[in-house]
Amino acid sequence: MDTSEYLPMFLAESREHLQELNLAVLKIEENPEDKEKIDEIFRVAHSMKGMSATMGFAAMAELTHKMEDVFELLRQRRGGLSRDAIDAVLACLDMLEGGVANIDEHGEERLDPAELIARLDGLVHERTPEQKAVKLGGVAPDPGELFRLAAGRPVLHVLARLTEDVSMPSVRAFMVIGACTNLGDVLVALPDEDAMEQFAGDIVEAWVVDGDPDALRNAVAEVEEVGSVEVVEVDVEQMIADAPVAEDVPEVPEEVVAEAKPAEGETKPAAKSGSGAAKTVRVDAERLDQLMHYMAEVVVHRTQLEALVSDADHPGLASAMQELTRSSQSLQTMVMQVRMIPVEAVFMRFPRLVRDLSGKLGKDVNLVLQGQDTELDRTVVDALGDPLVHLIRNSVDHGFESPEERLRLGKPETGTLEVRARPTGGGIVITVKDDGRGVDPRKVAAVAVKRGLISAEDAELVDTPRAIELLFSAGFSTAEKATDVSGRGVGMDAVRNRIRELGGDVIMDSVTGQGTTTEIRLPLSLAITSALLVEAGESTYAVAIDRIERTVRVEDWTVRGVAGRPMLVMGDEVSPLIDAATALAGRDDHAADKPYAVLVRSQSGRTIALAVDGLLGQRELVCRSLPPEVGEDVPVAAAAVLSSGEIALVVDVDGLTREHDRAARDDAPASNEENHGALQRSAA
Amino acid sequence: MSDSESRQLVVFALGREEYALPISHVHEIIRYTEPRFVASREEWTRGVISLRGKIIPVHDLAVRLGLAVQEREEGAGKIVIVESGAEMVGVIVDEVEEVVVLENEQIEPAPGSNDGAVMGVGKLEDRLIVLLEPAGLFGSLPAAELTEAA
Structure with a gap:
């Protein structure tokens, strides 16, 4: 069969599957009881195995199969996988990733999984048939056999759970079976006679005929170290109908291969899980x-x-x-x-990245991801990956102290690294925030002197803002610390250049001893925003929903003049009332005559009431930046084409606030609060 | 047909005069739609329109050239989408007339005009066609250099 036409699909899906597995495995490490994740792991691994086998990539298929065996442990025992097992599985995922890359590049997998397979086998030795039998004390009875033995008599199934801390399981099992034998005819017992002595499990079962259920229950319950007893009559015929028993794990690769038809690449194989997968369709970019x-x-x-x-x-x-x-x-x-995809596509890489880095560097870091569903054009999402990875590496490598040092400093032993995406009026902001040691101006100054960026005398004067400036200068990159984690000559200047290419910017803020916050701001040009459409001066404007505190009818409240400027007074709340058409389009209308006011909040936390003619409702807007020659002097950030074909201008709330402050300052010279505002805000 | 000696030009009417742009710079011609007004520094910038989702500025050629602005009938007028460099701008004209080929000798430097917007004047039989310079037309020149091109 020629499968080459499915190759691109295979590559794309494999990469995605591996990404999902990486993430799911880390989730399981955190919370081994997460049933849904375990099921997801099985589903994804299974479909990965099937696809690889169908495409003729035997090493990948085998490796995945062995990996499944390890995952099987998750289903068998509580408490999850050991760190060793997780490490092995992650190594496995890395090798599979390598295989995918090789197939992409050379058309063949070029894998030598023998060593890893041995390692995986070592982890699952417990599941060899003999050992499994010891644990269960034998093999569950074949329904046909049971039917034959029962010969028409009703069968009672006795199930006794031994307490968790049972000290002598084999003795207790013997006693349970003994109690059953006294009260009826035991057809099959688990553990059976042969396995009784080595029995180490915690469940004892017996299939009994000619007994009284209540008597059986009472007798078994009296055995010491028995936690609970269930006695139920079983419908043997039904058992036969329900066979084969579900315990059989897919061990036979051939069966899997047969199941995974090539067409699976086209219909999403995950569809059967029903977890949202059916709602999405894969489309080639x-x-x-x-x-x-x-x-x-x-x-x-x-x-x-x-x-x-x-x-x-x-x-x-x-x-x-x-x-x-x-x-x-x-x-x-x-x-x-x-074309919009959630930033999750990039964020997915981070849990693994942080786990590996912190493990390697002996740091203890808890990664918190937020706002993964914030959408961006896919080209921007693609380009975001490297800069964000760099920021995260910096935080884990240079930012966080060792757990011991953190304890000494009175900080929580585990550091917190927060990566958060959120849409704002001006675009989207991605924040990478750590609670590590922060930027040390003296250290930075010392490096800067060494790199010839500043003179030794100037080094004395370096404060935190200046240090941050230095971090971003070309040629600063801490090559001295070229660990294989960060460094490597790629500095913050590269990060900033990359983001600026996308039309955004990077802002860093740090408090020595408390941590560093880096914000990547991306423009609206390609971002999607949820906005309220308003009408002002016969034109439509859009205000980002997350900037709106509320909307009010102006006539419900009082408008008072303060120094010749109208203020909207709502109880204790007093906000400057600005006419939208005047501020945004250079008209000269009176704000107080407008029926509605939209209360918007700037990033500095100030509220302004924007007077408008009408509220038109909420829309999802694809925002585009304005050409450079228009709107230079008015606080509009972008434009969006509405479904009617009309263009709405997106209000730049921060710009509006600045404009207002500037006008107010011109009237009455006030403090330069605005300049400090930004710094104080980010330091908080 | 079009060797280096000749130029292919898109000719359009503005008031009672004829103007032309090199066809290589004309991306397309669309019917006039009222641009969305955006306050701008240049008085000839009328706002923006959406061209297939891209937001492009629209300039009023008459204002740029210092011509008297005439009221246009509803539904009349065209917007010529001009490419200059990587940018696209819309230029409002009254009507797009034709594409002509002018030999280089038919083109003379614009008399008395030091405005970067005009490249020269072409003579075609008894018609005078003002050749516009796409790069100098908008934005790149300070407003002070404007002269009456008419």
């Missing part, structure tokens, strides 16, 4: 770009058609044209939105 391209052509043709229609005179033509215009505009919006 290139096709998305093509879709965009064709969409553009449709629009061109539509405009041509529109021109022709305006000259023609045919009943119904004009309205049909309008319909076409409207639907193609909706289609256009949709196509743009399809």
Whole structure:
């Protein structure tokens, strides 16, 4: 069978599966009782194994199969996997990743999994059939056999659970079976006679005929170290119908291969789990770009058609044209939105990264991820990966102290690294925050002197903001510490350059001894925002929802002039009332005459009431940056095309606040609170 | 047909005059749609329109060239999408007329104009066509250098 046409699909899916497994394994390490994750691991590993085998990548299939055996331990015992097992599984995932990369590059897997397989086998030795039998004390009875032995008599199933701290399981098992034998005819017992002596499990079972259920229950319950007893009548015929017994784990690779038809690459194999997978469809990124391209052509043709229609005179033509215009505009919006993916695609790598790094460096770090569902254009998401990885490495390597040092400093032993994405009025902000030692100005100054960036005299004057500036300068990169974790000549300047290429910026703030916060701000150009549409001066504006405190009717409250400026007074709350049309479009309207006010909050925490003519409702907007020659002097951050084809300008709330402050300062010279505001905020 | 000696030009009408841009810089021509007003520094910037989701600025050529702005009928007018460098801008004109080929000898330097917006004047039979310079038309020149090009 020629499978080459499925290869791209195989590669894409494998990468995704490996990513999912990485994440799930770490989750399991954290919480071994998470049933859903365990099921997910099995589902993903299983489909990975099937795909590899179908595509003829035997080493990958075998490795995955062995890995499944280790996962099987999760189902068999409580308390999860040992660190050794997790390490081995992660090594396995790494090797599989290598295999995928080799297939992509050379067309063959080029794996030598023998050593790893041996390591995995070492972990699962407990599950060899003989040992499994010791644990269970024998093999569960074959329903057919039971039926034969019962010969029509009703069968009682006695199940006794020994207490968790049972000291002599074999003795107790013997006593339980003995009690059953006294009260009836024991057809099958688990453990059976042969296994009784070595029995080390905690469940004793017996299938009994000619006994009284209550008497059996009481007798067994009286045996010491028996925690609970269940006695139920079993329907042997039903048992036969339900066979084979579910305990049989898929051990036979052939069966798996047969199951995984090549078509599986096209319909998502995960669909059977039903966990949201059925709602998504995999699309090649290139096709998305093509879709965009064709969409553009449709629009061109539509405009041509529109021109022709305006000259023609045919009943119904004009309205049909309008319909076409409207639907193609909706289609256009949709196509743009399809390109949006959650930042989770990048965040997924971090748990593994942090685990590996902190393990290697002897740090104890708890990673907190937030806002993974914040959406960005996929090209931006792709480009975000490396800068974020660098920031995380920096935090784990240079930021966090060792657990001992943290304790000495009176900090929690485990450091917290928070990576958070959130949409803002001006775009999206991704924050990497650690509670480590922070930037040490003296250390940074010393390095800067060594690198020839500053003179020895200037080093005395380096404070934290200056130190941060130095960290970002080209040529600072702490090559001296070129551990294989960070360093390697890629400095913060590279991170900043990368982000600036995307039209964003990087801001770092640090308090010595308390930690470092780095913010990556990305522009709206490609981001999607949930916004409230408002009408002001016959135009539509959009205000990012997360900046809105609330909306009010102006007539419900009092408007008072303070130093010639209107203020909206709502009880104790007093906010400057600014007319939107005046502030955003250079008109000259009176804010107090407007029916509504939208209360917006700037990043410095100040509230401003924006007076508008109408509230039009909430929309999901794909925001685009404005061309440089327009809107330089007005606080608008971006534009968004509405489904009607109309363009809404996105209000730059921070800009609006700054503008207001500037105007107020011009009127009455006040403190330069604004400048300090930013620093105090981020230090808090 | 188009050797280095000749230029292919898109000719359009503005008031009672004819202007032209090199066809290589004309991306497409769309019907006039009222731009979304955005306050801007240049008086000739009328706002922005969305071209296939991309937000592009729209300039009023008449204002840029210092011509008297005439009221346009509803539905009249065109926007020429001009490419200059990596940027695209929309230019409002009255009507797009035709594509002509002018030999280089038919083109003379613009008389008395030091404005970067005009490249020269082409003569085609008894018509005078003002050749515009896409790069100098908008943005790159300070407003002070404006002269009356008419």
